[in-house]
Amino acid sequence: MSATTALEGRYRLALRAYPARWRATRGEELVGVMMDVAAEKGKTKASTAEILHLALHGLTARANQALSVVPRRRRDRLAAVGLIAGTALALMMLVLGEFGRWFRWNSYTFADHPFGPVTTPAAIVFLLALGAFLAQAVGRAGVAKCLHVVTILASVALAIVLETSAPTIGVPLIVFVCFTVTSLLALAGNPTRTPRLRQLVVVGSPALGVIITLTSYLQGSGSQKTFWPPDNVGFIDGSVLSRWTLELALIAALITIAGSKTRPWACLILIPLASAPLSTMFMTLGGRGGGHITIEPAIVIVLCFLAALISAWAAWKRPILLFPTKEIRPHAK
Numbered sequence: 189m190s191a192t193t194a195l196e197g198r199y200r201l202a203l204r205a206y207p208a209r210w211r212a213t214r215g216e217e218l219v220g221v222m223m224d225v226a227a228e229k230g231k232t233k234a235s236t237a238e239i240l241h242l243a244l245h246g247l248t249a250r251a252n253q254a255l256s257v258v259p260r261r262r263r264d265r266l267a268a269v270g271l272i273a274g275t276a277l278a279l280m281m282l283v284l285g286e287f288g289r290w291f292r293w294n295s296y297t298f299a300d301h302p303f304g305p306v307t308t309p310a311a312i313v314f315l316l317a318l319g320a321f322l323a324q325a326v327g328r329a330g331v332a333k334c335l336h337v338v339t340i341l342a343s344v345a346l347a348i349v350l351e352t353s354a355p356t357i358g359v360p361l362i363v364f365v366c367f368t369v370t371s372l373l374a375l376a377g378n379p380t381r382t383p384r385l386r387q388l389v390v391v392g393s394p395a396l397g398v399i400i401t402l403t404s405y406l407q408g409s410g411s412q413k414t415f416w417p418p419d420n421v422g423f424i425d426g427s428v429l430s431r432w433t434l435e436l437a438l439i440a441a442l443i444t445i446a447g448s449k450t451r452p453w454a455c456l457i458l459i460p461l462a463s464a465p466l467s468t469m470f471m472t473l474g475g476r477g478g479g480h481i482t483i484e485p486a487i488v489i490v491l492c493f494l495a496a497l498i499s500a501w502a503a504w505k506r507p508i509l510l511f512p513t514k515e516i517r518p519h520a521k
Contacts, residue, residue, distance in 0.1 A: 191232035196223060198234045205246025207253050251375075258445055263377030265444040268385050270373025271321060272393045273437035274339075277366060277430065278317035279397030284404060285415045285426050286311045294413050301356045308416065309350070310359045313342050313367050320371070324380055325390050336371040343368045357416055360427040366434040373441055404429065424468075432465030452500040459496035463489040 199219050203211055226232075258266070286306040289295035296302050303309050320335035347364040380386035404424040415425045439458045446454040467485035 192223075195226060195232060195234055198239065199223070199242070202234070202239045202242040203246065205243040206249050207246075209253075210249055258376075260377060262445050264379060264381045264385060265377075266441055267374050267377040268379035268389050269437055269440045269444055270370045270376065271324060271379045271389055272396060273433055273440075274317045274367060274370035274374060275321040275393035276397035276400065277370070277433045278314040278321075279394065280401045280404065280429055281314045281363070281426060282306075282311065282318070283401050284429075286314065288415065296357060296413065303357075308355075308357050308359050309346055310363060313339055313346060313364065316342060317367060317371070320374065321389075321393055327380075329378060329380070333375060336374050339371045340368050343371075359416060360430065362427055362434070363430045366430040366437075369434060370437055373437065400429070428468065432468060435465050436462055448503075451503040455499040455503055456496050459499060460489070460492050463492035466492065 196219065199222050200215075203215050203219065206215065222238075226234075284292075286308065289297075289302060289307050296307055303311065316335055316339040320332045320339060323329075323332035323335060343364040346359075347361055350359055351361065379389050439462055443451065443454045443458055463485070467488035
């Protein structure tokens with residue numbers, strides 16, 4: 189077998205990452221272009237970077253083909269859900285879990301071997317998620333997608349490293365699972381394609397993060413050491429916030445991709461399920477000094493059921509809200 193034939197064989201093998209329909213229409217053309225470029229440069233072997241580049245683009249094409257069954261408008265809303273959830277959770281994790289050791293009582297010290305100025309290496313994932321949000325907010329959609337991919341890779345890598353190395357300050361696996369899922373959702377479309385979606389993402393992401401951060405700060409008596417351990421009972425910690433954020437994001441995602449005929453039923457079934465995470469997130473508001481305000485779970489459940497009924501009715505009837513406006517008539521001359 190000649191070197192040229194071997195090179196072409198490697199290119200064709202890498203192209204198997206692309207969908208069959210794409211290979212049938214454009215595969216031969218791409219192989220021909222790559223072989224011409226290799227002949228001009230005198231290459232007889234395909235580099236690892238070339239193969240990885242082809243494989244990554246092929247897998248991306250497969251993902252786009254799978255997502256093409258969902259209309260673009262719904263995919264953009266799905267991406268908005270993922271971006272809002274990931275950004276809000278990243279803000280919570282950074283403030284409460286990472287930088288919390290500088291202002292929370294009973295926090296980790298240098299004797300606990302923290303990760304530099306922050307607490308754990310998971311701060312890398314949180315900063316990447318916030319970077320993706322900022323890139324999307326300033327209109328750099330390509331940079332945002334790259335950062336989402338890096339967030340996924342960093343989440344997988346850190347989950348493996350922390351699970352196998354048994355660090356002094358551990359991070360629950362569910363944290364990395366949540367950021368992986370929210371980043372995948374954010375890659376489904378363009379979360380700021382329309383002005384309404386852009387406003388929702390740019391304003392809603394930090395607002396949601398700030399609200400839940402403030403309500404979660406004093407739960408657990410304001411102690412940072414109760415945030416990362418996975419065996420806390422009755423405290424709002426990193427594991428609880430990640431688990432409930434993931435559940436709320438999946439509920440919102442399922443409602444978002446539902447069609448016009450199935451959306452009322454999706455609202456009726458899924459919105460009441462949100463009562464479990466919401467009642468836990470806002471169970472008690474108070475601090476070390478006492479004076480806890482307890483929000484009974486029954487109240488949250490009733491509110492969620494009412495929201496489900498109203499949302500289902502709105503999705504079914506699609507009412508158009510008209511507001512009276514004062515008619516302005518030109519003055520007669």
